[in-house]
Amino acid sequence: MEKYLDIILNSYSGYWRYLKNELIDIYHWDNYFYGLIGLSLLVWGLEILFPWRKNQPVFRKDFWLDTFYMFFNFFLLNLIVLIALSNTAAEIFNDILGFSGLHVSNFELFDIDVLPRWLGLFIFFLISDFVQWNTHRLLHRVPMLWNFHKVHHSVKEMGFAAHLRYHWMEPVVYNSLLYIPIAIIGGFDAQDVAIVHFFAIAIGHLNHANLGWDYGKLKYIFNNPKMHIWHHAKELPEHTKYGVNYGITLSTWDYIFRTDHIPSDGRDIELGFDEDENFPKDFLRQSIYPLKTKG
Template sequence: MHEYLEIIKNAYTGYFGYLIDEITRFHWSNYFYGLIIISLLVWGLELLFPWRKDQKMFRKDFFLDTFYMFFNFFLLNLIVLIALSEVAAKFLNDILGVVGLELSDLQLVDVSSMPMWAGLLIFFLVSDFVQWNTHRLLHRVPFLWNFHKVHHSVKEMGFAAHLRYHWMEPVVYKSLLYIPIALIGGFAVEQVAIVHFTAISIGHLNHANLGWDYGPFKYIFNNPKMHIWHHGKELPNRYGVNFGISLSLWDYLFKTDYIPHSGKDLELGFEGDEDFPEDFLGQELYPLDIHKKDAS
């Protein structure tokens, strides 16, 4: 137990130093300024080419979503995810150690021996497919859906809505993604950064006030015209549609795609969202309120 507590302590200390370094030192893989630059660029596209032209520059919940964006992207990592991933790695290695194995012994593929583009492609495809399946679980499991409602409480779509989610969501995503990624070793820091910034850019664009679908590439990449239907208040089935994170490919392959017509003026939300809290703290505490969960 002492070892695990020491890991948590070191993770917090190390991440705090990392965060200060990200803010005070600019470099090409800087996540802090990378997020800001991507956000400003996509926001600029929204303002230049708005799909819903009557939507205000500072749409409903713009500042709430901006707070979520930085809270979830940086502070949440400090509070939960860094320590969680370090403890998970230690715990898994301890379990495997009982039978004389280490996590590295289970690696199926080592991408370090492959061309960089191949490693990037494998990392991107595996992580996106796992996250697509995780997203489906968030809609199908009632317990998880109560956390995911935070993301679906968005009533006017904009780039910052991408990172409005309950802190429990990345715990679920990272937990289910950990082992598949661990089975593929040899990723370089540069590869992780490229995939990360690509996913952030596509996610921002998916939620932006843009009427784009990328033409023939819409069958590969998720896009604003497709993702708006995922946020529609009225759905064609009980569990939802268009679960793609970065790629729309999985939805077309597994028949969860749904774009009946232009969703430009689609009503967003979910059934019963009129009783959903509109403030950050209320939304974070919502899944713990049994009375509200039962009522919905």
């Protein structure tokens, strides 16, 4: 137990030092803090220049709530929960294997270090996106998880910052499941994770933005605003009651597994879920809601 406590404390102190460096070192290529600000301003600018819903205000409904979620989930959440939990979970997993005389390396299928860097990065991207696509499906199909995911689907007007409106429990689920394939395919480093993660953030911002783009033929590869808005539709056919268009970065998985659904131009469809009028409207009550609601 003392070992796990040390991991938690070291995780907090390490991440706190990292966050302080992010605020100071503004010219570093992988500075997430200023990178997120720059990316958000860029996509917001595209919304202002090329609005799909022309009557939607620049400061749309819940704009400031979503902006708070964006910074809380991207930075403070890591400091409070995610880093310590992920590091501790990884150590517990290794200890369990150790009791049986095994180690993570025993499960490695191959090491991407032996591949060209571009190919290893591409494989990591495909694996992580597919795992996240399946995790997203679970969030819709498992009642307890759906109660957490409702926070994200409480968005009533889409905009770039809606991308990072989600309950703090979601990344715990995503990262816990993502650890398994990362553990069995060795060779990933922090830079690989950083590149793939920020690319996913960029696509996610665009998916939620007030933009009427589908990228032409590339819509069968990349998730896009015209596809993703149907994921947030309040009313869907009965056969799609668990949701549609689960893609995170890639739309390919939805087309392969037939969970794609774009019946028409979704520009003005109503967003949300059944009885969302009763869902809490502020951050604190939205955070508490899944914890006191039965699945």
